[in-house]
Every structure is written in C-alpha cells, then in structure tokens.
Amino acid sequence: MTLLQTVVAFVVALGVLIVVHEYGHYLAARLCNVKVLRFSVGFGRPMIAWRRGADRTEWVIAAVPLGGYVKMLDEREGPVEPHEAARAFNRQNVWQRFCIVMAGPLFNFLFAVLVYAGLFMYGLPEARPVLAAPPSGTLAASAGLRAGATVRSIDGEPVTTWQELRWRLLQAALQRSPVRLETVDERGHLAVATLDLSGFPAADVESDVLERIGLRLYRPPLEPVLGQVVAGGPAERAGLAPGDRIARVDGRPIDSWESLVAAVRSRPGTALQLTVERGDTTRTLEVVPDSVSAGEMRVGRIGAAPFIPPSHAEKMLVRVQYGPLESLGKALAKTADIALFSLRMLGKMLLGEVSWRNLSGPVTIADFAGQSAQMGWVSYLTFLALISISLGVLNLLPIPLLDGGHLMYYAIEIIKGRPVSERAMELGQRVGLALLLVMMAFAFYNDLNRLLTG
Numbered sequence: 352m353t354l355l356q357t358v359v360a361f362v363v364a365l366g367v368l369i370v371v372h373e374y375g376h377y378l379a380a381r382l383c384n385v386k387v388l389r390f391s392v393g394f395g396r397p398m399i400a401w402r403r404g405a406d407r408t409e410w411v412i413a414a415v416p417l418g419g420y421v422k423m424l425d426e427r428e429g430p431v432e433p434h435e436a437a438r439a440f441n442r443q444n445v446w447q448r449f450c451i452v453m454a455g456p457l458f459n460f461l462f463a464v465l466v467y468a469g470l471f472m473y474g475l476p477e478a479r480p481v482l483a484a485p486p487s488g489t490l491a492a493s494a495g496l497r498a499g500a501t502v503r504s505i506d507g508e509p510v511t512t513w514q515e516l517r518w519r520l521l522q523a524a525l526q527r528s529p530v531r532l533e534t535v536d537e538r539g540h541l542a543v544a545t546l547d548l549s550g551f552p553a554a555d556v557e558s559d560v561l562e563r564i565g566l567r568l569y570r571p572p573l574e575p576v577l578g579q580v581v582a583g584g585p586a587e588r589a590g591l592a593p594g595d596r597i598a599r600v601d602g603r604p605i606d607s608w609e610s611l612v613a614a615v616r617s618r619p620g621t622a623l624q625l626t627v628e629r630g631d632t633t634r635t636l637e638v639v640p641d642s643v644s645a646g647e648m649r650v651g652r653i654g655a656a657p658f659i660p661p662s663h664a665e666k667m668l669v670r671v672q673y674g675p676l677e678s679l680g681k682a683l684a685k686t687a688d689i690a691l692f693s694l695r696m697l698g699k700m701l702l703g704e705v706s707w708r709n710l711s712g713p714v715t716i717a718d719f720a721g722q723s724a725q726m727g728w729v730s731y732l733t734f735l736a737l738i739s740i741s742l743g744v745l746n747l748l749p750i751p752l753l754d755g756g757h758l759m760y761y762a763i764e765i766i767k768g769r770p771v772s773e774r775a776m777e778l779g780q781r782v783g784l785a786l787l788l789v790m791m792a793f794a795f796y797n798d799l800n801r802l803l804t805g
Contacts, residue, residue, distance in 0.1 A: 356724065357718065361716065361720040364731075364734070364738065365417070366392060367735060368459070368742055371458050371459060372743075373392070373419045373420065373421050373455065374390075375454035375456070376421040376451060378454065378458075379453075380451050383450065384437075385423050385424065385439070386406050386435060387421060387424075388424060389409045389422040390410050391419050391421075392411065394414075397411045397413050397414075398413060417713070423440040425441050427441055445764050448761055449758060452757045453758060456742075456743040456744075456747050456754055459742050459743030460739075462736070463682075463686045463739045463743075466735065467678075468678045468681075469678075470729065471671070471673045472674070474670055477513065477671050478512060478568055478667060478669075479512065479667060480511070480568075481501050481667070482496055482497070482499070482567065483569040485498075485565035489565025490546050490548070490564045492565055494544040494545060495542070496532070500534040500536050501534060501535050502532055502534050503533045503541075505519045505531070505532055506530055511669060511671065520546075520548075520561060520564065521560045523546075525696065525699065528549065529545055529546065529548060530548065531545050573658070575606070575607060575608050575610070576608075577592065577593050577597075577655050577656070577657070580654065581655065583725065584654020584725055585653040585654055588638075589636045589639075591636060591653075592629070595627050595629050597611050597625055597626070598626045598628050598633070600615075601623055615640050615652065615653055616640075617651065618640055618651050619640055619641070619643070619651040620640065620649075625637070641653070641654070641722075641725075643722050652722075686736075689740045690743065710790065710793050710797055711798070712791070712794030712795045713798070714799075715797070720734060750786050751779035751782060751783030760779075
C-alpha cells in the first residue's frame with residue numbers, strides 16, 4: 352500500500368463518517384424547523400461551495416478534512432431577522448436542542464448497524480475456532496487445551512467463528528475475569544477448560560490477546576502457493592500471480608506457507624528476492640513488503656493469500672449468513688457490544704488499569720484505513736463501522752466542546768428547570784479544551800512512538 356493509497360483511504364473514510372455524523376444533526380434540525388445556514392465537511396477555507404434548498408443552505412467541502420460542522424441560525428452568534436427568530440436554535444425548547452445534538456452520534460451508531468446488518472445478510476466465510484497446539488507456559492497450555500479442539504462456547508454462549516472467540520476473550524481480558532471454554536475434539540469428546548484472566552496485564556490488552564493467552568488458530572500445512580493476490584499490493588506490483596509457487600526467499604528454501612509468512616513478516620519495507628515457479632518456468636522477482644502495524648511492532652505484508660484445497664476449506668471455514676431480521680438483531684447487538692467495550696476501555700484508562708498506549712491518533716487510524724482498503728471492500732466497510740462507533744462514543748463523552756458536553760448542559764437544564772449560566776459554560780469550555788488537548792497529545796505521542804519503534 353503506497354502512501355497515496357493510504358491517504359486516499361483515510362480521507363474517504365473521514366469524509367464518509369463526517370457526512371454521516373453531521374447529516375444526523377442536519378436532519379434533526381430540519382425536523383425541528385431550525386434553519387441550517389451551512390453544512391461543512393472539513394474546517395478552514397472552503398474549497399467547493401454551493402447553495403440549495405428553500406433556506407439556501409450553503410454546502411461546503413473545506414480544506415482541512417479532520418471534522419465538520421452544521422451551522423444553524425442562532426441569536427447568540429449574530430443578529431436574526433424578526434420573522435426568522437422562531438427558527439433559531441437557541442429559541443427551541445430543551446428537548447428539541449437535546450435531540451438535534453444527540454442525532455449526530457446516533458447516526459454514527461445507525462451507520463454501523465446498517466453496515467454490519469448488510470455484511471451478515473451477504474454472508475462471509477470465516478475461520479472456525481479450531482485451536483493449534485498452545486505454547487508451553489501459556490494460560491492455554493496450563494488450562495489443558497489441546498491441538499485440534501474446536502471451541503463451542505464461552506461461559507455458555509455459543510461461539511461459531513475465530514473472530515467471535517477473539518472478541519469474547521478480549522472483553523474478558525479487559526474485565527480480568529475467568530472464562531470457561533467448552534471444546535470438542537476430533538473424536539467428538541467434550542471438555543471444559545477455565546482460563547483465569549484475573550492476572551492478565553492491563554498493558555497487554557492492546558496487543559493480540561489470543562497470542563498472549565496462548566490460543567492460536569489451527570492451520571493445516573499449506574504449500575507456498577498463491578491463491579489470491581490483492582490488487583495494487585506489493586505482490587501484484589512485483590508481478591506475482593495466483594498459482595505461483597514460492598520456492599526460495601533470498602536464496603533460502605521455502606517448504607510451507609507458514610515459512611513464507613515468517614520470512615515476509617520479518618522484513619517490513621525491505622526488498623526480498625523471490626524464486627518463483629510458474630508452470631514449467633522459474634523466475635526471480637523482487638518484492639518490497641508493506642510495513643504494517645501489529646500491536647507495538649511493524650511487520651511485513653505483501654498482500655497475498657494461500658491456495659487452500661477444498662478439503663482444507665471445509666475444515667477451516669464456516670459461512671456466516673443470516674436472514675434480514677436476524678442480521679439486524681445481531682448488528683444491533685454487535686454495535687452495542689463494541690460501544691460498551693469502548694466506554695469500559697476509556698474508563699479503565701482514566702483509572703490507570705489499562706495503558707494509555709491503546710489511544711490511537713490520526714496516523715495509526717490512517718494506517719489501518721490503508722491496510723483495510725488493501726484487504727478488500729469487506730474489511731474496509733468493517734473498519735468504517737468500527738471507527739463510526741468510536742466516533743459516536745467519543746462525541747457522547749460529557750466533555751464541553753463535544754456533543755456529550757452540550758447534552759450534559761441540557762440534562763442539567765432539564766433537572767434544574769433553567770439553562771446553565773454563561774459563566775459556567777465558558778469555564779466548561781476551557782476545561783473541555785484542556786482535556787481534548789491532553790487526549791490529542793497522548794494520541795499523537797502514541798502515533799509517533801509507533802512510527803519510531805516500528
């Protein structure tokens with residue numbers, strides 16, 4: 352993934368999510384008959400602007416695509432014509448103002464629900480939760496988990512995919528609570544294992560939880576033969592194609608897909624000489640793996656997947672697909688789970704129970720945008736849904752300057768029966784700005800640290 356492709360994927364993601372969020376505010380304002388003066392995607396000088404509608408609302412694409420806003424008619428920001436005063440935002444009752452502000456984050460959650468529901472209906476092949484042999488000394492090994500066992504449930508809740516297993520254990524690790532895994536081996540024998548996560552290090556939540564626990568996905572031995580090549584990725588740019596067999600990397604023999612992956616991962620951003628067998632011919636191609644984030648490390652990736660024989664695919668994969676109503680229910684549950692998990696993570700960061708290194712800034716998010724776009728439209732949509740939920744949660748935090756800060760003021764107004772004083776709001780703005788600057792400083796520091804140590 353080139354820098355340009357990463358930037359484009361990041362800007363498109365930001366643009367989509369900003370439009371979704373601000374359109375929530377815009378639509379709610381229109382429903383409450385509040386006049387909207389401007390709908391801006393981005394900050395700063397307008398690059399493109401046009402007017403439309405009976406209110407001649409100005410639609411703007413601005414120079415700095417790191418946010419957006421909906422500007423409404425408001426007597427506190429300038430003189431308002433008497434005949435339009437009733438349409439000013441500040442003239443609306445507190446419940447209408449509450450709904451207009453709440454609609455932005457709500458649309459972020461709604462967007463995620465629709466994306467997940469669409470993916471559930473479309474149906475995707477996912478890895479079964481079949482375990483490889485756990486490394487000695489890990490929690491998984493101590494619990495007696497064995498290679499070839501399939502995880503059927505966690506604490507009584509059914510598990511059908513590897514991703515579900517990872518998500519459930521990530522939640523348990525954050526709570527530092529023990530979990531019961533019910534497994535079935537290849538002979539059909541049931542077993543129950545308990546993983547005690549009470550001593551799980553807080554800082555490790557940010558890394559691959561399953562790897563730390565000792566749970567690894569079972570992968571049958573595969574030949575080093577390419578099954579898929581990502582369009583625009585390093586493998587395609589180097590001239591690799593599906594069906595190619597990789598015989599050597601920098602002169603070292605490659606006898607399995609696993610050894611090929613290990614060779615690529617260990618050399619991010621470094622040119623590799625591949626000896627490629629294609630039909631009856633042998634050639635040498637140079638490929639430069641992309642450098643991608645993997646926890647606190649940078650690893651190499653060339654954008655290729657192995658050829659998986661049909662017999663292996665049946666054992667390794669399960670197709671997850673649901674009807675419309677069930678998809679909607681699962682999408683709602685998944686969105687709520689991720690939102691609540693994000694809130695718990697933030698709470699534990701504030702309490703010092705989880706490392707602030709989990710906080711990501713725009714550089715890391717851009718990196719993930721590029722990686723997900725390279726992996727295909729499904730991964731990119733999943734990334735958009737996840738970031739949309741995070742944006743919704745962030746905006747609901749009771750910090751002045753954010754939507755949640757305004758909602759906090761309106762909640763106080765509802766309880767007390769009168770608006771919060773201008774002086775209190777001004778003080779809150781200063782505190783809110785300070786908090787946001789601290790969070791941004793942590794995020795940028797983490798980004799810089801990942802770049803320098805990666």
